[in-house]
Amino acid sequence: MIRRLSVLAAGLIASVALAVQPASADPSPVTSPIQAGNDHQTIGSATFTRTADANGSETLTVDLNVSAGIAEDQLCLSDTAYTSRVSPGRCAYAHPNMAGATTDQYVVDLGTTYFGKTIYAQLHVATSNGQTAYAGWTDGNPFYGNVAIDAVAEGVPSAPLLGSWLPVGLAVLFLGGIGAVAWRRRLNS
Numbered sequence: 272m273i274r275r276l277s278v279l280a281a282g283l284i285a286s287v288a289l290a291v292q293p294a295s296a297d298p299s300p301v302t303s304p305i306q307a308g309n310d311h312q313t314i315g316s317a318t319f320t321r322t323a324d325a326n327g328s329e330t331l332t333v334d335l336n337v338s339a340g341i342a343e344d345q346l347c348l349s350d351t352a353y354t355s356r357v358s359p360g361r362c363a364y365a366h367p368n369m370a371g372a373t374t375d376q377y378v379v380d381l382g383t384t385y386f387g388k389t390i391y392a393q394l395h396v397a398t399s400n401g402q403t404a405y406a407g408w409t410d411g412n413p414f415y416g417n418v419a420i421d422a423v424a425e426g427v428p429s430a431p432l433l434g435s436w437l438p439v440g441l442a443v444l445f446l447g448g449i450g451a452v453a454w455r456r457r458l459n460s
Contacts, residue, residue: 273409303418305337305396306408314339317394317406321377323423330382330421333394335406340399341373348394350385356415358393371399392418 273389300320304313322330333346347353359365364377381390386406393416394406405416 294378300315300457301418301420303406304333304408305394305404305406307396307398307402307404309416310409311408314398314402315396317418319392319406319420320419321390321420328383328451329379329386331379331381331390331392333377334365335375335394335396336400337373337404338397339402340373340397341368341369341375341452342401343369344375344394344396346379347395348381348385349391349393350381350388352391352419353393353409353415353417354388355411357393357395359397361395362395362458372382381450387422390420391423392416392420394418419458 275435283396300318302316302318305315306312307314314374315335317333317335320332320334322332324330331348335341335344343359344366345359345362347357347362348364364379366375366377369375382421396404396406396415407416407418409415411419
């Protein structure tokens with residue numbers, strides 16, 4: 272009887288351990304062309320990857336690639352769609368002296384600010400040859416950028432404080448119960 276319960280306990284532990292996975296990245300990041308000028312010439316691309324972290328917070332990673340070279344770039348985030356150009360100086364994230372680099376990256380700790388919401392990004396790029404460009408180029412007077420990054424649908428543990436300890440706790444409870452039953456049977460025999 273004890274062996275059967277031990278096998279059952281091992282199966283339970285394995286299924287709970289597989290069910291409680293650590294947080295993961297959104298499987299389909301958003302990639303947008305970076306386009307310059309009123310005629311929206313494509314000069315590069317940006318990939319926005321939103322990740323759910325094991326502690327219940329989120330991270331946004333933005334990778335950009337501009338073959339003409341980057342003089343500077345700025346990243347603004349909002350929980351509402353952009354409908355006009357934001358002054359790059361008002362963006363919370365900026366890399367002002369890129370000196371012609373062709374790639375750049377932002378890693379933004381979002382905390383829980385945007386949890387369950389779509390994030391809208393306005394990524395402005397000033398190129399080494401003086402062009403103004405945006406990821407998610409949108410026509411306007413002047414043109415601007417707007418990229419929507421949906422909420423991470425999976426990967427956030429339902430009880431972030433328990434996290435990976437949940438399978439261990441359930442195993443201890445279950446095996447403790449088996450031990451108590453075995454001890455009681457031993458006393459009664």
